[in-house]
Amino acid sequence: KAGVTQTPRYLIKTRGQQVTLSCSPISGHRSVSWYQQTPGQGLQFLFEYFSETQRNKGNFPGRFSGRQFSNSRSEMNVSTLELGDSALYLCASSVGSNSNQPQHFGDGTRLSIL
Amino acid sequence: DQQVKQNSPSLSVQEGRISILNCDYTNSMFDYFLWYKKYPAEGPTFLISISSIKDKNEDGRFTVFLNKSAKHLSLHIVPSQPGDSAVYFCAAKGVWQGAQKLVFGQGTRLTINP
Numbered sequence: 001k002a003g004v005t006q007t008p009r010y011l012i013k014t015r016g017q018q019v020t021l022s023c024s025p026i027s028g029h030r031s032v033s034w035y036q037q038t039p040g041q042g043l044q045f046l047f048e049y050f051s052e053t054q055r056n057k058g059n060f061p062g063r064f065s066g067r068q069f070s071n072s073r074s075e076m077n078v079s080t081l082e083l084g085d086s087a088l089y090l091c092a093s094s095v096g097s098n099s100n101q102p103q104h105f106g107d108g109t110r111l112s113i114l
Numbered sequence: 115d116q117q118v119k120q121n122s123p124s125l126s127v128q129e130g131r132i133s134i135l136n137c138d139y140t141n142s143m144f145d146y147f148l149w150y151k152k153y154p155a156e157g158p159t160f161l162i163s164i165s166s167i168k169d170k171n172e173d174g175r176f177t178v179f180l181n182k183s184a185k186h187l188s189l190h191i192v193p194s195q196p197g198d199s200a201v202y203f204c205a206a207k208g209v210w211q212g213a214q215k216l217v218f219g220q221g222t223r224l225t226i227n228p
Contacts, residue, residue, distance in 0.1 A: 006157075042203060042219055042221050043158070043221075044218075045216065045217070056213045056215065090157055090158070100163070100165070100207065102160035102163060103160070104160070105150075105157030105158045105159070106157050107155065107156050108157055
C-alpha cells in the first residue's frame with residue numbers, strides 16, 4: 001500500500017512569490033492535514049480537510065490556504081512568501097476526521113525562501 | 115499557548131539502557147495521546163498511543179505511561195538501540211470548539227550512544 005506522497009520534495013522561492021504544494025493521501029484515507037515544522041517549534045497545525053471541506057484551521061495568516069479534491073488529494077498554497085515561511089511542510093492522512101486512528105505522514109516538502 | 119510541551123530538547127542515552135521521554139499537557143479535553151518518531155529527511159512515523167481511560171500501553175520495547183492527574187505522559191524505550199536515535203514528538207488529541215484537534219509538542223532529539 002503506497003504511503004502519503006508529497007511533491008515536490010524541495011523548493012526554493014524568493015520573497016513575494018507564491019507556492020503550491022501537493023499531497024496524495026493513502027488510498028482510502030479521506031482526511032488530510034497539513035503541518036509546518038520549524039526548528040524548536042515542533043509541528044504547527046495549518047488545516048485539515050475532509051471530503052473536500054476544511055474541518056479545522058490553525059493559527060496561520062490568510063496567506064496560507066488549501067483545498068481538497070474529490071479523490072482526496074490536497075494542495076496547499078502560500079502567497080506573498082516571507083523569509084519566515086522557510087520550513088518543512090508535512091502532510092498527513094487518516095481514514096476519518098474524528099477518529100483515533102493515527103495519522104500517516106508524508107516525507108514533506110522542504111521550502112526555502114531566499 | 116503551548117498546550118503540549120516537551121521540555122527536553124535533547125536526550126542522550128547509552129545503548130542498552132532505558133530512554134525516558136517526557137511530555138506535559140495543559141488541556142483537560144485531550145483524551146488520546148500518541149508518540150511519533152522522526153528521522154531526518156523523513157516524515158514522522160506513528161509509534162504508540164494511549165487512550166485516557168488507560169494508564170499504560172506496551173508494545174515491544176516501547177511503553178507509554180499516562181498520569182492524568184499530573185497531565186503528564188512518558189515514553190519508555192528499553193533496551194535502547196542505536197536505531198532509536200531520532201526526534202520524538204508527543205501529540206494529544208481532543209474535541210473542543212466543535213472539532214477534533216491534534217496538537218504536537220516541540221520534539222525531543224534522542225541520541226543513543228554505543
